[in-house]
Amino acid sequence: MTNRPFRAWAMPLVMTTGILAGCAGTGLRGEQPVLYPNAAYKAMGEAAARQHLDQCVALARQSGLQPGDNAAASGAMRGAAVAGVTGAVGSLVFGRGHLDDAVKRGAQGAVVGAAGGATAGAMSERPNSTYRQFVQRCAAEKGLDVIGWN
Numbered sequence: 001m002t003n004r005p006f007r008a009w010a011m012p013l014v015m016t017t018g019i020l021a022g023c024a025g026t027g028l029r030g031e032q033p034v035l036y037p038n039a040a041y042k043a044m045g046e047a048a049a050r051q052h053l054d055q056c057v058a059l060a061r062q063s064g065l066q067p068g069d070n071a072a073a074s075g076a077m078r079g080a081a082v083a084g085v086t087g088a089v090g091s092l093v094f095g096r097g098h099l100d101d102a103v104k105r106g107a108q109g110a111v112v113g114a115a116g117g118a119t120a121g122a123m124s125e126r127p128n129s130t131y132r133q134f135v136q137r138c139a140a141e142k143g144l145d146v147i148g149w150n
Helices: 003-026 039-062 071-094 099-122 129-141
Strands: 033-036 145-149
Touching: 033 039, 033 129, 039 129, 129 145
Parallel strands: none
Antiparallel strands: 033 145
8 A cells, every 4th residue: 555545544534533532522411310200309309309319420420431431432333334334345336346446445434434423422412321221220229210311
C-alpha cells in the first residue's frame, strides 16, 4: 500500500475522531427515573423519595455502571462492520473488481460507518438497560416504583 491511498482515508479518520470526542458528552441530558406516587412515596414525601433515588443512582455508578455505557462503542462497531462490508462488496460488484480497490473501499466505509454509528450511540437519549435495571431494582427495594425515564 502506498502513502497516497493512505492519505485519502486517513484525514476523514482524524476528523471523525475529533467529531466523536466532541459529541460523546451530548447524550443523556438529565435523563432521570420517573417515580409513581405509591404509598411508600407518599409516606416518605417527595424530597426523601428523590434522596433515595439519588442514592440508587450513586450506587449504580459506584458499581461501575454509567448511563451511556457502550452506546457509542457498540454503535461504532455496528456501523463499521455494516459500512465496511458494504463498501468492499459494492466495490467488487459495481467497481472495477480489483481486490485492492475493494479493501480500500471497505476501509473507507468502515471509517464512515464507525463515525455514524458512534455518533448515534453517543447521542442516544436513553440510558443503557443494565444501568436502568440497577436503579429500578434499588428503588424497588426502598419501596419506590419507577414507571419510566424522562
